[in-house]
Amino acid sequence: MMRRLKVLVAKPGLDGHDRGAKVVAMALRDAGMEVIYTGLRQSADEVVKAALQEDVDVIGLSILSGAHMRICEKVLNLMKEKGIDEKPVFVGGIIPAEDALELKKMGIFEVFGPGTPLKAIVDSIKGAIDK
């Protein structure tokens, strides 16, 4: 039997908007994945530590405060340091289009803005792992 996909859903930074993160977490769970949700106010360190400890396949970051560039850069760098930079990282939130391009160049696998169907997120995560 195939192992269940394990996903970390994290709220890095000081942002308190957690509706999107929680709704996506529930959708991933309903799609058969195992989901670890960190809760609010995680530092980049804490996010990467949780990813290591839980040995997740995928990391999802939810950021609606505008601090996404700095936070994503930090998380990606730390992942490289810890040797887990092969794990795909997804970002959801209010991310201006040009920042989304920038983030993908930086190594973020996909960026989801408001209005993204849950199914698209589920499919994209599955697709990233099948690759």
Add this chain to the structure above:
Amino acid sequence: MNNPERLRKVKEEWKEKKVLPLLRKFPERKNQFKTSFDSDIDILYTPEDLPPDGYDKALGFPGQYPFTRGVQPTMYRGRLWTMRQYAGFGTAEESNERYRYLLSQGQTGLSVAFDLPTQIGYDSDDPMAEGEVGKVGVAIDSLEDMEILFEGIPLDKVSTSMTINSTAAILLAMYIAVGEKQGVDPSKLTGTIQNDILKEYIARGTYIFPPDASMRLITDIFEYCSKKLPEFNTISISGYHIREAGADAVQEVAFTLADGIAYVESAIKAGLDPNIFGKRLSFFFNSHNNFLEEIAKFRAARRLWAKIMKDRFGVTDEKAMMLRFHTQTGGSTLTAQQPMNNIIRVAFQAMAAVLGGTQSLHTNSYDEALGLPTQDSVTIALRTQQIIACETGVTDTVDPVGGSYYVENLTDRIEKLASDYLQKIDDLGGMVKAVQEGYIQKEILKTAYNYQLKIEREEQVIVGVNQYLSDENPKKDILKIDPIIEEKQINKLGTLKRRRNSQAVEEALKELKKAALGSENLFPFILNAVKCYATLGEISNTLRDVFGEYTEAVIL
């Protein structure tokens, strides 16, 4: 026609003879019509659906208990609502410039957005603040920043609303100090601090301390202001963020009023008179797309709160029973797809708030699902309010939708369902407990997830998102916060720390700590520290040392 029995019979006959034959040929668009809170909607409402209590008891007259039709006798015939756009970004200098612009464009009150570090008690140079300085609002580290923020804005002439919660005492103290420097006595200051910590645990997330310490800070503010700032609204009990987190209209009313009950109880316990501080409570609601339901929601909230203050708390002064509220249009209803459509959404939502009798209003900018609003989009949002106020005629009589069979029926239903929730929360041991145990968060999340699934199944159509899609041009400019702002702010803070009297700061913080360990009112100590230019982070950390920090119960 006024005999309800007869009317019911006639309606049944009409359904049988006229509606059913038609439905066999042309079925309705949906199998069932439902409110956002999942209650059935009938094909037609008639006088039999009006409140069973009768006009006087259920509706009454504006400016009189139970205030269903409005809190003032003349409503917008006397004075329009306050047009108050929430704004703030970057440094105090830039925000000051935006405020002066908005005032010059006819805005009538200020509403300050603070950045997250300011809201959570971190100075701009704190490692926790990295990347967040000046992002979702203005960065305030010390009284110095606050002086710049209000430069050239006479505090005795404008009313200022500050969206600030766990650090509300510090920012209010700074506001008082700026006023004093302008020669304005605190008793002349008008405005509102949000100061609503319970909804931060539920929905918004800028808590610092555990609930008990937070509730103490809130009642300390109530007490201090009742003596020194009699014109200032010391709390804005907020359903806005509860709704944004996914609650429906009933949950918005229920959980907001439940928070209100918890604050009143805690203030009474601290020895305050609800007849007095009840007048300084204000509320803050959301306005979403379901037009008639939203109008009914505001009316239901007003009536239910009046009953709570009268019956539950034995308040005798009618002014202390009035639910006065600010409204903001629904941020989560804005779409990133076809963003210009949001102008229309905002207009309907704003109209609902006006028909619901709001005291002040923020209209969202159409580009907020994409990033921070630009000056152009903010101006359209303000103009939307001005068009409603001056061109549509809805302001010319009080509560123009009052008496609509459907709206009155919805008003009753929302009140009833919200009361049921309040009973359940009482049974759980009150709101603080219900929040600590995660009950409220769970209820909201359930609604949020079901709503999203309805969108996925296209049972709920969102124009431009799941239907009526169009190819889009990549989007225009959005406001960007220059990363250099963080550096600038940190430098400014460094200079201040070298210049100020550090011995006075140390002394003030020591006094504050001592008071926090005891049971004295903390506000005068915070005011003293602020005036010595102790920073927001220093004051918050002093209190963190004593009270500890709250960690959220992760609910999924």
